[in-house]
Amino acid sequence: MPRMIEQLAPRIEELANELVAKALERGEFDLMTEIAKPLPVVVISEMLGVPLADRGRFEGWSHAMGRALDPSFLIAKETVAAAVAARREFVAYFRELAKGRRKRPTGDLFSDLVSVSDEGDRLSEGELVITAMLLLVAGHETTTNLIGNGILALLNHPEQHRKLAEDRSKIPNAVEEMLRYDSPVQLTTRLALRDTTIGDEVVGKGAQAVVLLGAANRDPRTHENPDRFDVDRPSPRHLALGQGIHFCLGAPLARLEGRIVFEALLGAGRAFHRTADPVWVKQVTLRGLESLRLEFA
Numbered sequence: 001m002p003r004m005i006e007q008l009a010p011r012i013e014e015l016a017n018e019l020v021a022k023a024l025e026r027g028e029f030d031l032m033t034e035i036a037k038p039l040p041v042v043v044i045s046e047m048l049g050v051p052l053a054d055r056g057r058f059e060g061w062s063h064a065m066g067r068a069l070d071p072s073f074l075i076a077k078e079t080v081a082a083a084v085a086a087r088r089e090f091v092a093y094f095r096e097l098a099k100g101r102r103k104r105p106t107g108d109l110f111s112d113l114v115s116v117s118d119e120g121d122r123l124s125e126g127e128l129v130i131t132a133m134l135l136l137v138a139g140h141e142t143t144t145n146l147i148g149n150g151i152l153a154l155l156n157h158p159e160q161h162r163k164l165a166e167d168r169s170k171i172p173n174a175v176e177e178m179l180r181y182d183s184p185v186q187l188t189t190r191l192a193l194r195d196t197t198i199g200d201e202v203v204g205k206g207a208q209a210v211v212l213l214g215a216a217n218r219d220p221r222t223h224e225n226p227d228r229f230d231v232d233r234p235s236p237r238h239l240a241l242g243q244g245i246h247f248c249l250g251a252p253l254a255r256l257e258g259r260i261v262f263e264a265l266l267g268a269g270r271a272f273h274r275t276a277d278p279v280w281v282k283q284v285t286l287r288g289l290e291s292l293r294l295e296f297a
Contacts, residue, residue: 008043008256015042015043016257020268035147040144041055047135049106062136062137064083067083070283071284091129094129094132098114102114116128141286142184149184150174150178151265152292153178155273168262176236176238177231177233179238180217180233183287184287186213187210187212188211188246189208190211192207216238273295273297275295
């Protein structure tokens, strides 16, 4: 995987530069709909070998399934129904795609996964489809939110924005600070395999615990001045991409895409500013923007 990610860098740079060039031509643009959302979809689609004509369906499925990640008591029935329908369509689509890849592999990641599945002892067909689904949602939603939240943090902190624009070598460290400061995934859940004590609380075997990643990333016991956004923060530590066996499979790709997009925007030669208040997606688990309208000066 790391080698494949490294090989994607020139293509991601090409896509990012194309999208930013179009934004420069227009002057005013919506970061989310014109850069932050389309770029990750194109990248993950090309990785999986999805035909260009089908990529719009990908974004729709990802959006519907991502909206259903909130705790059940917060989700409307229609949201659940849309997620179930999207999942059903996704599974049917990738089962058909797998049939085609078995007959004619195309050298993409999904062809490799199909090959592993056909060995019989590593991936079942169900696991194959679930893996593709995970790559789609995680590879799209997290990166989109990283880009939107990161640019908004810069705009809300002009001195940090100026630092990064003047020295783009700080961008990799800034990406980690963006992930810590305004985490794209705010919470996750864990199932207790045995009675477990956390602080003064006992989580009984079989119980589900909600883990607040965003809160952990602002914990003053771990982070000095946790509510301060600082692109120079020394080696920012965070749980935005998980930890241990739950570490995000697509973390290297998300970091790479974020870095390249920030480099393209900050290196465009023209400053940008907000022209309207940001519009947030109404969700708890995934924290991201629906719209962030910007204008190049």
